[in-house]
Amino acid sequence: DVKVTQSSRYLVKRTGEKVFLECVQDMDHENMFWYRQDPGLGLRLIYFSYDVKMKEKGDIPEGYSVSREKKERFSLILESASTNQTSMYLCASSLSPALGPQHFGDGTRLSIL
């Protein structure tokens, strides 16, 4: 069965901290994605990766970076966390070419104090 696992369901950090959100998929998918979801704004794509060490900016990449050293793992990094990055973060993966569905993890609720 398809499985996308996000390392934390809830996370609380302080402004200025460097924050790592981890995502692992066990389906050998080429594509991996990071979204954030906010009330009234819906899902917005931050970054995606179509292969190991490859990445592409999404719609709102500012303040974020990503790392994909292994095919199964995609990390989202908040270089210096700010309160406006408090949000629900969702990771997803899909096969390439992406004619199949995207599969999502359970999300990480991140609060920046």
Next chain:
Amino acid sequence: KQEVTQIPAALSVPEGENLVLNCSFTDSAIYNLQWFRQDPGKGLTSLLLIQSSQREQTSGRLNASLDKSSGRSTLYIAASQPGDSATYLCAVRRRGGSEKLVFGKGTKLTVNP
């Protein structure tokens, strides 16, 4: 620029009713359209994926249709149950080399016992 709209934003129905959720998109050049379900505080669960060459897909009590020329998709839920209460999102994958999905903001469905 592709835009996806879901109307209504919220819907409340009595148990047992058949219902239709609507999704419209502005650019008909899509690879596929995907319907998701999201329970409060959770990630997205993929329900149905319709390729651009298909007209509909069915899974149990769910049936999704696609009319690319008019830029519309519907999700039909038969004999609704309280357990169907959730937010339903649609997303399109546009043509043009990108693996990205464009999401609607969802319809929040409440099925009352």
